[in-house]
Amino acid sequence: METPFVFGKIASDKNFTDRKAETERLVSNFGSSVNTILISPRRWGKSSVVAKAADISSKKEKNIRFCFIDLNNVRSEEQFYQQLATKVLNASATKTRILIENTRKFFGKLIPNVTISPDPRTELKLGLDWKEVKKEPDDILNLAEKISTENNLKFVICIDEFQNISEFENPLDIQKKMRSHWQKHKNVSYCLFGSKRHMMMDVFTSPSMPFYKFGDIIFLSKISLKDWIIFIQKRFADSGKKIGHNEARLVAELADCHPYYVQQLAQQSWLRTDTGCTMDIIEESFHDLVLQLSMLFQNLTDGLSRTQISLLKALTDNINQLSSKNTILEYQLGTSANVVKLKKMLINKEIIDIQGNEITFLDPLYKFWLKEYFFNN
Numbered sequence: 001m002e003t004p005f006v007f008g009k010i011a012s013d014k015n016f017t018d019r020k021a022e023t024e025r026l027v028s029n030f031g032s033s034v035n036t037i038l039i040s041p042r043r044w045g046k047s048s049v050v051a052k053a054a055d056i057s058s059k060k061e062k063n064i065r066f067c068f069i070d071l072n073n074v075r076s077e078e079q080f081y082q083q084l085a086t087k088v089l090n091a092s093a094t095k096t097r098i099l100i101e102n103t104r105k106f107f108g109k110l111i112p113n114v115t116i117s118p119d120p121r122t123e124l125k126l127g128l129d130w131k132e133v134k135k136e137p138d139d140i141l142n143l144a145e146k147i148s149t150e151n152n153l154k155f156v157i158c159i160d161e162f163q164n165i166s167e168f169e170n171p172l173d174i175q176k177k178m179r180s181h182w183q184k185h186k187n188v189s190y191c192l193f194g195s196k197r198h199m200m201m202d203v204f205t206s207p208s209m210p211f212y213k214f215g216d217i218i219f220l221s222k223i224s225l226k227d228w229i230i231f232i233q234k235r236f237a238d239s240g241k242k243i244g245h246n247e248a249r250l251v252a253e254l255a256d257c258h259p260y261y262v263q264q265l266a267q268q269s270w271l272r273t274d275t276g277c278t279m280d281i282i283e284e285s286f287h288d289l290v291l292q293l294s295m296l297f298q299n300l301t302d303g304l305s306r307t308q309i310s311l312l313k314a315l316t317d318n319i320n321q322l323s324s325k326n327t328i329l330e331y332q333l334g335t336s337a338n339v340v341k342l343k344k345m346l347i348n349k350e351i352i353d354i355q356g357n358e359i360t361f362l363d364p365l366y367k368f369w370l371k372e373y374f375f376n377n
């Protein structure tokens, strides 16, 4: 029997809850060709919400085309151009004949080698001297705009983990090239998203950076407790099992409303439930989930220095004044300058995040594990 919860995959249809405001804003931006920058920590649902909005837009507008590029799989500028050209071409037509025509027509001076497999579901592959392309990438950077203008189409190019662009060989150089072309596009918009908030902010909010004020910045929030309760109860009911309001609430609260963990904990509780889910079942599932993760958490902690761990201890003790004399003494944090340094290192390791005065653990179960298992021993 299929389980009613999903994690680690894109949440869609019945598995997708809330995000009404964000979905509407994305659909509206896609429709009016406004660029979007979407930022949230890992596993909060960026890919799911973009996929959902793309799906709604495609049903609403016949002429809109989406391309998805994931910079996790792209290591260099050459590879980026290859991905961009391939995805744009593949989105431009469904018929092989038109695809080939488009390839001939829109490549200007560059004449690529095209490989098309007889299976219509696989993508066309482009062979080009990408080193040459890199010297003069204008045709590729403008390909979507050219195709859309001639064919009366609208393109939305979605690029995941966009902050990885900072790891290319000449990151500023490629960002300048992209921006200078993309800002002139009328029928193409860009949805650039990523999970490393600080790196994303560097790229999009520093006045000295090429992508400064490039588009509408959306910070994805967690899904609210109220929505989770409705969702969990409904998914149980749909599959012929029961869970009460307070029990559904416990699932969401233990997982700190973190989308991936809520679904995972709901799933484990559902599997243990015959007819009605109880508090005991949820507690037991939660305990098991933390145990499953403990090896991972132990490895993560082994990679930290003694003072980094001390700072995490202070945080799990809910100490707010980390730089106060008393805290520094009690937790042996060295100096207040050192505290600043430690916080930075933990942000870079994506363990904590700081917004204003608030410091949060990005992984709520890691915080729980540290407090209840690691420091309690």
Ligand SMILES: Nc1ncnc2c1ncn2[C@@H]1O[C@H](COP(=O)(O)OP(=O)(O)OP(=O)(O)O)[C@@H](O)[C@H]1O
Residues within 6 Å of the ligand: 006, 007, 008, 009, 010, 011, 015, 016, 017, 018, 019, 040, 041, 042, 043, 044, 045, 046, 047, 048, 049, 195, 259, 260, 261, 263, 264
């Ligand atoms: N709107 C939603 N409704 C229900 N569950 C969701 C929703 N969005 C995300 N989730 C849950 O969170 C998981 C992660 O979602 P998704 O892959 O979209 O996040 P992401 O931010 O793109 O993650 P990553 O940083 O790993 O790319 C999903 O598999 C699903 O379990």
Ligand SMILES: [Mg+2]
Residues within 6 Å of the ligand: 046, 047, 048, 160
């Ligand atoms: Mg994703």
